[in-house]
Amino acid sequence: MNLSIDMKEKENELLVKVAGEIDAYTAPKLKETLQPSAESDDKDITVDLSEVSYMDSTGLGVFVGLFKTVKARGGQLNLIGLSDRLQRLFDITGLGDIMNINSKVEGGVE
Template identity: 55%
Template sequence: MNFKIEVNRIVDQTVIYVAGEIDAYTAPKLREELIAFAEEANPRLTINLRNVDYMDSTGLGVFVGLLKVIRKNNGELKLVELSDRLERLFSITGLNDIIDISSKSEGGVQ
């Protein structure tokens, strides 16, 4: 299965909806698309993962790399609407301590 990305720009914030699976096959394309937004000046990204069915360690790597680029550009990253499974994955790896994660939706209706 592939993944799908939908982007919604709201004032000074970009909300990105990701759906599908994030794995070794799809992670490079996801990284490529997300980094473009992270390289903007002062990026404010909210990534909605409500419709992500599966994520492996390569997916986690995408978000770690994304966070580094966003911080370098004085921006903010927030992940929202993670499934219980994804929340556990970020918690087990300790990434929930360095990435802003919220169970609530933000930045528009989808």
Template identity: 50%
Template sequence: MNINLSIDVIEKDNQTELIVTGEIDAFTAPLLKEKLLPATAKESEKIIVNLQDVAYMDSTGLGVFISALKSTKEHGSTLTLVNLQERVHRLFKITSLDSIIAIDTTVRGGE
């Protein structure tokens, strides 16, 4: 099985940035969850997920972000998604998750 996902985690002060590259699907979502959820459990942590190099995400990926959002509510941390490509951003819009998950409005990748 070829897992087409890499995640760099940069921790500084009360901020954790995840730079995600590849595709988020049923095979790779567990890796994203494993890297993302511990950061959301830190009180007052600001989590930024950079999705600039994610061209594809399915509903499994959405599930990871919903879990992360619930965890931030429980622990008083915040979650922001940044640099979404249009295709990925559309998934959040179609499901109305863009109304509950903070998404930087800078959308990359054209129309």
């Protein structure tokens, strides 16, 4: 399955809508697309995962790396729109406790 990534920049925030499956095949594309923005100082990144049907540990690794980079640069990573399955994946690994995750999309990415 393909992965689609739609990015919109507004001021010091990047809004990203991801759709499809995040796995060993598609995770490198996601990382390659998001990493340059994560390396900007004081940039907040909001990623809407409401249309992600599947994610494996490779996808988790992308978000851990993104989280570390954004935080080190003074920004914040927000994950929104997680399905129950994705939320459980983040909770089981303990990432749900350290990352800013909101299962609801509020205003979010269009």
